[in-house]
Amino acid sequence: MKKLAALLLVGAMTLGVGIVGSAEEAATEGQDSHYPVTITTYNYSQEPVEITFEKAPERVMAYANSNIEAMLKMGLADRIVMAWGLDGEVKDELKDEFDQIEYLDAWPTKEEVVAAEPDFIAAWYSSFGDDRLGDVDFWHERGCNTYMSLNSAAMGPASEFPRKMEYEFEDILNLGKIFDCEDKAQEIVDEMQAEIAKVQEHVKDKTPLTVAVLENEGDSFRVYGTETLGGNIPESLGAELKLGGENSENVGAEDLVAADPDVLFMVDYDGFKTGEEAVADITEDPAYASLSAVKNGKVFSVNLSQVYCSGIRTYDGIMTFAKALYPELYE
């Protein structure tokens, strides 16, 4: 009996210490102790570089949907001093926030960016080429941190570092860390992961549907294969890539007819084709009339911004594929 009492006592004490400990942690975290924050990013040679933030950046240059929209969604519009590089319009839900920021009408010159004195640049790999902003060390030496979207070739070519949704999540969570708004970042990622889980549960015991994600380049089709984000999303949703399962080499019309996937996705983007045009390329060409996807009305369009460095649009990408593949889930 005594032994039991002693055990209980020890147990209670340990628990108590634990509670006090975690309470203390929470208290310090609420203060400025969130910083310094260290994040790994990359340079133009695709080598990892550690950057440390002493405080939340206040003057941000944001490039492309992935960075601009993620920041707007996390309520960081007031931190953006210059933005550029949207593919098409900003998402409808973010129009109000978007109106608050300084959105340029063209790539700023390196001079103009220096003159804006940013303390953080969130951009893509290509942004740090000599023809744009120059390599990251120039900026780091001037007290300006940089971040490269992981799926923008930051780590290396897709053949060695396949693009994945996880990297989009990591980008959003990293921005959350940098700006001390991890909760909001986590919320955005949770929503996407919940959707994926829901679909995966649905398809658990089903025979996978075969798909192909293609972009019409005129004389051949660009294939969004397994190492691209456009291939990774449907694969993660339980579909099987009929084209591009191993690599993303372009295919011709004959290859498409021979592959005959159950569902076909055609990529569209601003200044190239609309979604309807991209679909019509297939459905209205008699050469493809024998495709089962055409016969069953299973040819869909997917916007490039949802499958390439997609940021928060990864959610839209997941929904585009999920709704097309499993309409029964969304009735």
Next chain:
Amino acid sequence: MKRKLDLKNGIVHGTPAYIVAVMTLLVLLVLSILTAVTIGSVDLSVSDVYGVILYKLFGIGDPDVFGAGAMSDIVWFIRLPRIMLATAVGMGLAVAGVVMQAIVKNPIADPYILGISSGASLGATAAIFLGVGAVFGSNSIGICAFIGAFCISLLVQMTANIGGRANSIRLLLAGTALSSVCSAFSNFIVYIGGDRDGIQTVTFWLMGSLAGAKWENIAVILPCVVVVTLFFCSQYRILNMMLLGDDVSITLGTDLHRYRQVYLLVSALVIGFAVYSAGIIGFVGLIIPHVVRMFFGTDHKKMVPITALCGSIFLIWADVACRTIIPKQEVPIGILVSMIGAPCFIYLLVRRSYGFGGERS
């Protein structure tokens, strides 16, 4: 009545006209550098710009204002390196153009004629698409281009020497043949690679740009170009003889073969550096020598220094134009130079009678 000044053989106040021209051009070059540095997409006052330069060069002025910060960075790390690179590349290409035209004894020769540009493109393409030269880090494209350019110029010489001594015709033919081989291979790599970003990088690179200018590179390239220019200034007799051809030279007791090889290697070095730091900028090396020849004649004693300075000044202003001609957008310098330069050249060609290597046309 004022007599028209004879630039070719005239004397101005007891000094030969070409010496006066060289002096004038030197002053113009310095003025061009000082003017060009005040032009850019960000509005900086002229006194601020010179304040930064004075501080950086001589330590004069307030270090807090001119030593660090956005203004100082823009002038010292963005604008000035570009201008100095333009000076070096313009000089290098123009001088290499003169030398190539003499070596192959052909007025359509330019620095890239002996396959050097195709070799450079092949190197760059291999670096971009196949990841060759990844050990060189962020400079891999430029370094591979340099290696490509240099290897091809060696190969051209070797090929031209097989089964007989290389003369200008053999060099030209070997250059053209190897050049086609290289372009075919680079096109093949691009076609098979099919990578959107890669194609963009190659295109950007092939059209030439001075945007990648860095002091570390300029510290190597500029002295090298100046030394090579001075070297060729001292070689004017041989260069003049090259235009007369092998037969005449042998009669005069000089074997041009050896000189040709040395000159080719020295120019390949300069062209390689130019390609490494600025991609391929056509036209400068072809047109500047011709324009100078129209005014000053074919004597290389005058031509080499004047061409060098004209090349620098021309490229500085071409770069200013490509930064400012379309607001918010930079025109690749290779395109701009040809767009503006070619019509000017045609105009000059029509207006003036012109000779190359003795014959007049």
